[in-house]
Amino acid sequence: MRATGSAAGQAAAPPAGLRERKKRRTRDTLARSALELFDRQGYEGTTIDEIAALADVSQRTFFRYFASKEEAALSVQSMAESHFLAAVRARPAAESPLTALRAAVLASWDTIEEAIQSVVPLELHIRTYRMIEANPQLLAEHLRRQVQLEEELTREIARREGLDATDPRPRILVSAFGGVMRVTGRLLSGTTKGDVNELKRTIAEYLDQIGPALAENWRT
Structure with missing residues (x-):
């Protein structure tokens, strides 16, 4: 019997523990990227786009983890x-x-x-x-x-x-x-x-x- 779309999607989803580890890695990468850029070019001289680019994620992803540049700092x-x-x-x-x-x-x-x-x-x-x-x-x-x-x-x-x-x-x-x-x-x-x-x-x-x-x- 062929699995339904819902069942197939559930089977393909990564375990909760793996998802949490991926989220933590992304958050840590964003935090590290932010602090490296702040240290290198100053807090005021760094944009959220630059932080996201260094972390190799989108600006939208940045805002999933931090409400602002200040919070990342x-x-x-x-x-x-x-x-x-x-x-x-x-x-x-x-x-x-x-x-x-x-x-x-x-x-x-x-x-x-x-x-x-x-x-x-x-x-x-x-x-x-x-x-x-x-x-x-x-x-x-x-x-x-x-x-x-x-x-x-x-x-x-x-x-x-x-x-x-x-x-x-x-x-x-x-x-x-x-x-x-x-x-x-x-x-x-x-x-x-x-x-x-x-x-x-x-x-x-x-x-x-x-x-x-x-x-x-x-x-x-």
Whole structure:
């Protein structure tokens, strides 16, 4: 018996896992192409058509994965933030909030570095930080996303501790933690090679100073 057109089409369709891998490869290729062009000729000097051409896809395909050039520029940062948020949610419930945040950011760096380098070289990722800081539009969006991440972290800490959303302590803690991450992020953008082990040591050292920095008397 001859298969119907619908059945034949279903039989020819690739497995869902294969489709997802192809989509991920296309998205990664577009992100890498965008960051390479931004690095080479500047963010403002790069068009979406040029990104699509370098990735060997159509402009229409670009817009299937990214709503804008800005979103493509920040895509690797967004991926790293998602890895970190997942790591926080996976921390043992018995850990104190600051311990959970500290452990998550240090432990997740291994998977974050691997995820980043599956898309772009780490050196290019670091140069992207400098590009973001130099571009007011990108910097504003980057800071907006950081605020959004801090809101999600605040809700997660409150949930872990069984606190009401109006309790100020999770927000204060996350704000202090976020300040450390912004400082170390600027340190990262000022490096040339991006020594991840050195960055982890710096993050740990800075986070360990949150308690002493909040103490009333710094001279004892």
